[in-house]
């Protein structure tokens with residue numbers, strides 16, 4: 001058995017800068033395709049200070065998602081670990097991972113979230129009134145980021161609108177800049193700036209924990225009012241001790257901030273673009289959403305049951321995720337030498353794979369660059385297992401799927417019912433940092449629909 005083909009490049013830096021440059025120029029898929037052409041579906045390289053093996057294809061996806069925890073752990077690159085924290089779910093494995101995941105899922109599961117659909121709808125209407133109503137043009141990407149951040153602040157962290165939220169937004173952007181960087185902590189480096197922002201974010205979360213604990217003790221009852229309250233209320237049935245330590249709550253609230261807001265904002269941004277580019281799809285989505293509005297009183301908020309009727313709209317969202325998955329690549333760390341085909345992946349190395357590569361494989365999806373929401377519906381063309389990777393897979397599959405679905409469907413329902421829009425620019429260039437970023441924010445010209453419903457709901 002031997003090492004996979006490829007070069008490890010220069011020590012520490014390896015191919016990191018070359019890959020980051022390709023990501024910034026939105027050429028990362030081509031960069032990876034070039035590797036596959038040169039070396040095949042498995043090759044070695046050096047990323048973010050660690051020797052790495054890149055794997056490609058559904059068989060590789062299956063291998064990673066079903067691999068024993070004894071062979072592969074979910075350790076992230078050092079930059080992510082140091083910014084978010086050692087006890088965040090992405091770093092944990094075995095019983096620790098199951099315990100923290102179960103605690104998060106007990107709030108993120110449909111049975112809990114279904115009662116919050118109306119609250120998310122309210123936050124979205126507030127956003128539309130404040131940022132869309134009365135304007136002729138808006139920039140979609142920054143607005144979607146602020147919307148999804150506000151939704152998680154309200155629902156998951158119970159942070160009221162105001163200075164604390166505003167400070168968090170700014171710090172959060174600074175922290176995110178260095179999540180994929182060479183982890184050298186010199187003054188004025190991006191990584192150094194991100195570490196400083198991360199410290200401030202953590203002290204804000206710690207303050208929140210103290211405030212909420214006081215509130216819980218005063219009331220003397222457990223609470224599902226928001227995710228932090230829910231985590232603080234959780235006790236082990238046998239020992240009566242808290243399920244998560246304060247440090248674990250801080251690191252995992254941080255990870256939910258990262259995982260929960262950027263991803264959905266990117267999905268919404270691409271959806272708005274795809275709907276502008278595809279009038280037929282926009283009209284079909286509108287038809288589905290108008291049908292739902294007809295069954296409701298004027299101004300009545302959406303409920304869980306309404307979301308089940310938005311089947312076509314969700315297919316459109318899934319097709320958007322196939323073409324533009326927000327999470328570009330994922331990492332695991334090898335704990336023992338692993339044999340993969342004719343190669344060996346040594347202990348201590350990283351494994352990396354990229355969903356976009358599988359999603360754009362024409363052997364799986366015919367005409368992969370074509371936006372076709374119905375392709376995920378038909379039995380004949382539905383993708384084989386481990387071929388749709390936007391939410392990951394296996395025991396680490398995204399636990400925020402339902403939250404993202406509620407938020408996305410509720411926003412699209414409100415948008416198509418109230419507004420028509422078209423892209424302001426012909427070219428809307430985006431790069432990855434590591435999430436996609438539209439350089440000009442995706443400006444669109446918008447028009448409030450003339451219907452009396454839209455005017456009554458979305459005007460002040």
Ligand code: HEM
Nearest residue numbers: 259260263264267327330390391392396398399400403404
């Ligand atoms: C469109 C929206 C979203 C997408 C595309 C997405 C994608 C993903 C992917 C691909 C993974 C797995 C990464 C891996 O295997 O290494 C993941 C994990 C995760 N996601 Fe999401 N996500 C989304 C929304 C959310 C939301 C809204 C939340 C929370 C409110 C969330 C919380 C998490 C957490 C905590 C994990 C780690 C799970 C674990 O390690 O057990 N995500 N997500």
